[in-house]
Structure formats: structure tokens, C-alpha cells
Amino acid sequence: MNDAFHIYDTTLRDGAQQEGLNLSVHDKLAIARYLDDLGVGFIEGGWPGANPKDTEFFKRAATELKLKNATFMAFGATRRPGVKAADDVLLRALQDSGAAGVTLVAKSHDRHVDLALKTNLDENLAMIKDSIEFLRKGGQRVFLDAEHFFDGYKSNKAYALEVVRVSAEAGADVIALCDTNGGMLPDELSQIVHEVLGASKARLGIHCHNDTGCAVANSLAAISAGVTHVQGTLNGYGERTGNADLVSIIANLELKKQQKVLPDGALREAFRISHAVAEVTNVAPSARQPYVGVSAFAHKAGLHASAIKVDPAMYQHEDPASVGNDMRMLVSEMAGRASIELKSQELGVDLGSDKEVVGRVVARVKEMESRGFTFEAADASFELLLREEVDGKRAHFFQIDDWQTTVVRDENDKVSSKAEVTITARGEKIKATGTGNGPVNAIDNALRSGLEKFYPELAKLELTDYKVRILEGRLGTGAVTRVLVETSDGVGEWSTIGVHENVIAASAMALEDAVTYGLLRQGRKPE
Numbered sequence: 466m467n468d469a470f471h472i473y474d475t476t477l478r479d480g481a482q483q484e485g486l487n488l489s490v491h492d493k494l495a496i497a498r499y500l501d502d503l504g505v506g507f508i509e510g511g512w513p514g515a516n517p518k519d520t521e522f523f524k525r526a527a528t529e530l531k532l533k534n535a536t537f538m539a540f541g542a543t544r545r546p547g548v549k550a551a552d553d554v555l556l557r558a559l560q561d562s563g564a565a566g567v568t569l570v571a572k573s574h575d576r577h578v579d580l581a582l583k584t585n586l587d588e589n590l591a592m593i594k595d596s597i598e599f600l601r602k603g604g605q606r607v608f609l610d611a612e613h614f615f616d617g618y619k620s621n622k623a624y625a626l627e628v629v630r631v632s633a634e635a636g637a638d639v640i641a642l643c644d645t646n647g648g649m650l651p652d653e654l655s656q657i658v659h660e661v662l663g664a665s666k667a668r669l670g671i672h673c674h675n676d677t678g679c680a681v682a683n684s685l686a687a688i689s690a691g692v693t694h695v696q697g698t699l700n701g702y703g704e705r706t707g708n709a710d711l712v713s714i715i716a717n718l719e720l721k722k723q724q725k726v727l728p729d730g731a732l733r734e735a736f737r738i739s740h741a742v743a744e745v746t747n748v749a750p751s752a753r754q755p756y757v758g759v760s761a762f763a764h765k766a767g768l769h770a771s772a773i774k775v776d777p778a779m780y781q782h783e784d785p786a787s788v789g790n791d792m793r794m795l796v797s798e799m800a801g802r803a804s805i806e807l808k809s810q811e812l813g814v815d816l817g818s819d820k821e822v823v824g825r826v827v828a829r830v831k832e833m834e835s836r837g838f839t840f841e842a843a844d845a846s847f848e849l850l851l852r853e854e855v856d857g858k859r860a861h862f863f864q865i866d867d868w869q870t871t872v873v874r875d876e877n878d879k880v881s882s883k884a885e886v887t888i889t890a891r892g893e894k895i896k897a898t899g900t901g902n903g904p905v906n907a908i909d910n911a912l913r914s915g916l917e918k919f920y921p922e923l924a925k926l927e928l929t930d931y932k933v934r935i936l937e938g939r940l941g942t943g944a945v946t947r948v949l950v951e952t953s954d955g956v957g958e959w960s961t962i963g964v965h966e967n968v969i970a971a972s973a974m975a976l977e978d979a980v981t982y983g984l985l986r987q988g989r990k991p992e
Contacts, residue, residue: 471639523563564605565605567606570610615644626665647677650679669694866887948972949961950978
């Protein structure tokens with residue numbers, strides 16, 4: 466572990482306070498292992514003794530969590546007013562947690578001492594001193610989070626500085642200055658950090674929230690001013706608008722400042738770990754997250770694509786591989802020849818030497834997008850289109866001749882959907898039926914049950930997501946429906962698109978592409 470500079474993660478405690486984010490003990494153990502893989506220096510596990518879940522987590526972590534890189538930390542508060550540290554139940558729980566270190570939160574804003582703690586300023590300082598000394602005597606390393614520090618500094622500078630002094634003299638290794646309400650801006654925050662470092666010999670850290678949209682910028686400003694400990698959460702999880710995103714902070718330090726803060730090669734795991742943790746938290750990752758969002762290195766404009774074809778650095782600030790991400794070309798009505806050529810390379814489709822193919826694809830994409838299609842999120846449908854232009858014919862395994870759906874509600878209010886589909890495959894007409902929780906699911910089941918006779922591998926396919934968007938009509942035409950379908954074969958996922966005035970017809974179109982692409986993935990050769 467790099468003790469000269471600390472990357473301190475508080476996803477499991479502060480991040481877990483995000484609205485809608487609920488972590489089980491099993492989830493917390495899984496996330497801790499991912500954080501350790503990333504190579505952070507400290508993992509704050511939660512508040513043992515304060516709630517049953519965190520108490521159980523620390524108990525299990527003692528035997529189940531084998532960390533390679535990180536030090537496991539407990540979080541808690543200073544002793545209560547008027548109580549000896551040794552007699553404070555929650556301080557005892559921190560001592561008994563099995564954690565190598567403890568981060569104590571303490572009030573550094575005089576108004577909070579008065580109104581929240583309901584005690585006097587001198588007693589608050591005594592609470593800080595006694596608590597740190599008590600835990601230090603027990604052999605634990607102690608950090609201190611100076612809560613509401615920046616607001617407190619502006620309210621009563623002398624008292625905020627006294628909190629820092631007392632904490633350091635009592636034995637706290639780091640005093641993290643907290644922008645608890647997230648209201649600071651980089652210039653003012655940087656100036657305050659500079660002043661505190663000039664007035665104190667204590668080792669300082671920074672803990673920022675994102676309420677002004679500046680949590681990462683504030684953290685970097687504090688580091689530039691001289692702090693050597695930075696706190697944050699993976700993917701910026703946290704209460705209100707979130708905490709500082711540790712992924713962005715780390716990537717900026719390593720790639721922009723050439724400051725080594727992770728083990729060798731660990732930054733290349735950032736994309737994988739960011740998305741793996743998003744799966745555990747069940748919070749959809751932001752496509753626009755810096756560095757590790759799927760759109761972070763995605764290019765749409767034809768002008769950009771032309772330049773990227775010459776040199777990717779012309780429209781990319783870093784190599785996507787540095788964080789384990791990839792460059793992506795988006796195919797849209799803005800696409801030019803370069804976009805199509807780069808996208809075909811990405812999909813592994815050889816356009817050959819026929820220059821007219823690219824021109825035909827560009828023209829077709831623009832014409833189809835004018836009717837409501839979009840290929841940005843439907844790579845599988847675009848690959849089928851590409852292959853059709855290269856081969857001169859569509860990849861063909863079957864044909865849907867007709868379909869019919871019915872939706873029935875019985876006297877018990879139970880709603881059921883049924884589909885009847887007629888398919889031609891290998892010269893044979895097949896009539897198939899299917900049921901489902903809706904007409905689209907019923908068509909999907911009917912289509913695959915009818916084709917399984919010839920293509921048994923279709924049993925592996927599963928419709929995993931379905932999105933519908935109603936598009937306004939253009940130039941006096943009626944509204945049309947765009948359907949995006951996501952399908953999985955248990956190994957990978959792909960997305961297809963259908964557009965029609967009728968939502969079921971649009972869905973059937975997307976499903977036909979999904980099954981066709983699925984068969985190509987399984988290595989089947991078209992008829």
C-alpha cells in the first residue's frame with residue numbers, strides 16, 4: 466500500500482446512502498473485493514455497532530475478506546458528551562470490530578456543536594482528543610473526518626483550526642477536511658486548504674460532495690494545494706448528487722498528473738470494475754461517466770470520424786485502453802464514409818475493395834434514420850445491414866409470412882397473450898403458437914418454438930430488454946413507433962431495432978433481426 470498518498474474509498478458507507486441503493490452483506494463483501502482489485506489503499510466498511518447489517522458485515526469480513534492491497538477501516542463518531550471514551554458503547558464496538566483502523570467523524574463547525582451535539586466547544590475538543598487516544602491505545606490507526614469543515618472555517622476560522630490541531634496532537638494520522646454540504650468551488654476550497662496547511666503541520670485529506678458539480682474538481686484542487694489523502698466513492702455514489710467519483714480522480718491523477726496512486730496495471734481494470742460494481746448495486750451505469758462510461762470514447766459526427774481515422778488522438782483526450790475502455794463509432798444520420806469504415810472494422814465486417822459499398826451504406830443509413838431508425842444502440846441490426854450490402858443479399862434463415870396476436874382478460878382479471886406465427890424455413894411452412902406476458906413475448910416464443918426444429922440452439926436465446934419510443938411524425942406523416950430489443954444467448958448480448966406505425970409490427974421486425982443475428986453468432990451459415 467502507498468502510504469505517501471492515500472486513495473480512500475467510502476462506497477460501502479457514504480456511497481450506500483444514495484437514494485434507491487440498498488446493499489446486502491453479500492453485496493458489500495463482493496464490492497470490497499472489487500475495490501481491492503482496483504488497488505485502493507483503504508476501504509471504509511461502515512459503522513459497526515450502529516446497525517445490525519454493518520455489525521454482521523464486519524464479523525464476516527474478519528474471516529471472509531482477504532485483501533491484497535487495501536486496509537479495512539471502520540467508521541464511527543467521537544464519544545458522546547459527558548461520557549468517558551472507555552464507557553461509550555459505539556467506541557467499544559469500533560475497537561472490537563477487527564478493523565485495522567478507524568475513521569472518526571467529528572464536528573468542526575461551531576454551529577453544529579451547539580445545535581446538533583448540544584454541547585460546548587471545549588467539550589467537543591475533549592471528545593475528539595479522548596476518542597482518538599482511546600482507539601490508538603487499542604492499537605488501531607485513526608483518521609479524523611472534520612465534518613462541515615469548510616463551512617465551519619468560514620464561520621469560525623480559529624475553532625476549525627483548533628479541531629485540526631487537537632486531532633493531530635491526539636494521534637490522528639490524517640485529518641480529512643469535509644465539504645459535507647458540497648457547496649464549495651475549486652478556487653475558494655483550494656485557498657482554504659492552502660491556509661490550513663500554512664497554519665498546521667497536520668497531514669490533511671479531502672472529502673467532497675458533488676452538489677455544485679465540482680466534487681472531482683474540488684478534490685483535485687485540494688491535492689494540488691497539498692493534501693495527501695483523498696476520499697470518494699466508486700462511480701460517484703452517494704447522498705443527494707453523490708460523492709466525488711474516485712474513478713475520475715484516480716484516472717486524472719495517473720494520466721494527467723503522472724502521479725502513481727494504484728499498483729502497476731490496475732488502472733486498466735477501471736472499466737471492468739466500475740461496471741461490475743454497478744451490476745452489484747443494481748444502479749445503471751451512466752453512459753456519460755468520464756473515462757469508464759460506454760459513451761466516454763464514442764464518436765458520432767462524420768467530421769470527427771474522418772479525423773480519428775487519421776489519428777484517434779485528434780478527438781480523444783486519452784487512449785481508452787488506459788482505463789480498459791474502447792473507442793466506439795456511432796452510426797447515425799451524421800455518419801460519413803469514415804464513420805462507416807471505422808464501425809465496420811469494430812464489428813469485424815470486411816467491406817472489401819468496393820468503394821461503392823460504403824456510399825450505399827451511408828445513403829441507406831441516412832434514409833432509414835429519416836424514417837425513425839437509429840443504429841447507435843442497435844449494433845446487431847446495423848451489422849446485418851452491412852453484411853447485406855457487402856454480400857448483395859440479406860442473411861436469410863427464415864421468413865415470417867404472417868402473425869396474429871390476441872390479448873385476453875378473463876373474469877378473474879388474469880391477462881394472457883397468445884401469438885400465432887406462420888414461418889417459412891428450409892422450404893417448409895411452419896405454423897407455431899406461443900404464449901407470453903405480453904404480445905411481443907408471445908411472438909418471440911412462437912417464433913423460436915417454430916424454428917427450434919431446424920435450429921435447436923435458439924433455445925438458448927432470451928429476450929432480456931424491450932424499449933418502446935413513440936416518434937413524432939415528420940412533414941405531415943403520422944407518428945411511428947421505434948422498438949429496441951436486447952437479446953442474450955448466455956454468452957453475450959445484442960440489440961436490434963424495428964420501426965413501424967404499429968408497435969407489434971415494429972417489435973416483430975426487431976425480433977426477426979434478433980433471431981437472425983443469434984443464428985449467425987452460433988456459427989450458422991445463411992441459406
